[in-house]
Amino acid sequence: MRLAGVAMVRNEIDVIETFVRHNLAFLDALAVVDHGSFDGTSDVLAKLRDEGLSLQVAYDADPAYRQAQTMTRLAREALISGADFVFVLDADEFLKLESRAVLERTLAEVPAGMHAAMHWLTYVPDAFDDDTFGPGHLWWRLENERHGLMKVIVSRALLERTSDALAMGNHAVLSGAASAQPHARIAKEAVALGHCPVRSRAQLEAKIIVGYLANLASGPTERRLGRHWRELYEELRAGRSLDGARLRQIATNYGLPIKNWRRNDEVALVEDPVRLSAVRRYPGPAAGDPLRLLLRFAERLVDEERARAAEQSSSRSAAPTQYVAL
DSSP: OOOEEEEEEEEETTTTOOOOOOTTTTTTEEEEEOOOOOSHHHHHHHHHHHOOSEEEEOEEEEEEEOOOHHHHHHHHHHHHHTTTTEEEEEEEEEESSSSSSHHHHHHHTTTTTTTEEEEEEEEOOOOOOSSOOGGGGSSESSSOOOOOOEEEOOOOOHHHHEEEEEOSSOOOOETTEEEEOOOHHHHHHHTTEEEOOOOOOHHHHHHHHHHHHHHHHHOHHGGGGGGHHHHHHHHHHEEEEEEHHHHHHHHHHTOHHHHHHHOOOOOOEEEEOOOOOOOOOOOEEEEEHHHHHHHHHHHHHHHHHHHHHHHHHHHHHHSSOOOOOO
């Protein structure tokens, strides 16, 4: 059985090397689209690829965040290349399994024509003042997940049904406009996905600021996707500090509307570590400084606006003025 992974990443310098090395310990191939990173992520991906790892890297400079379309295309390409199943991942997600043999036997039981889904486990770091990603970030997880979401494992049915496409967030495969076929729920003992969305203060602040502004710059369609980030962005804009207690609350309620959040003392954690099977060779910067990344993002927007203005000016000058005799 051939297992592949696909991902779309942006500005994940603190975690990208661990993500690639750990997940490739269980997968036969990994394809990553770097969506306009400018924090050093691109350099690390290039070094990992040059090592000879089974890693494909492509670059997407389009400012619009078209995750569903991009991930659907990557999954199809992986299946066409011979994969039997494709794990659709984000850079803060790590496969959790004891045995590749058990995983293969479990996936072999997925009914023909059906996609699979694995448990999505939220991990909360020991502390939020360590910008270096490590085992302490994937040691404690929520005892109960309230978001009710799973992450999809795409089968070859994606090639058989041309209308199938991944939903935003990679939680399911949709058939047609909005409906979803049944997915085979995989037992967490066979495989689960460890998710660490809040790793440090600097990482989260940069993600909120640049992520929300990027959504805003992409146009009205994408703005609907950024409500969660908008609420946190407004906190930062108002001068509120994301201290340890607030970071823990964001982590333990991740994926839920803010109105449904619980206090930290109302959320129980259990010890259930993801055993990271990777050693970093390219430490570099730990996490992008929010102000520096914001400045880079602003510079990129200015460059894009200048390029559009130059293109419009060129197209106007290319058409000669027409004079009509009276």
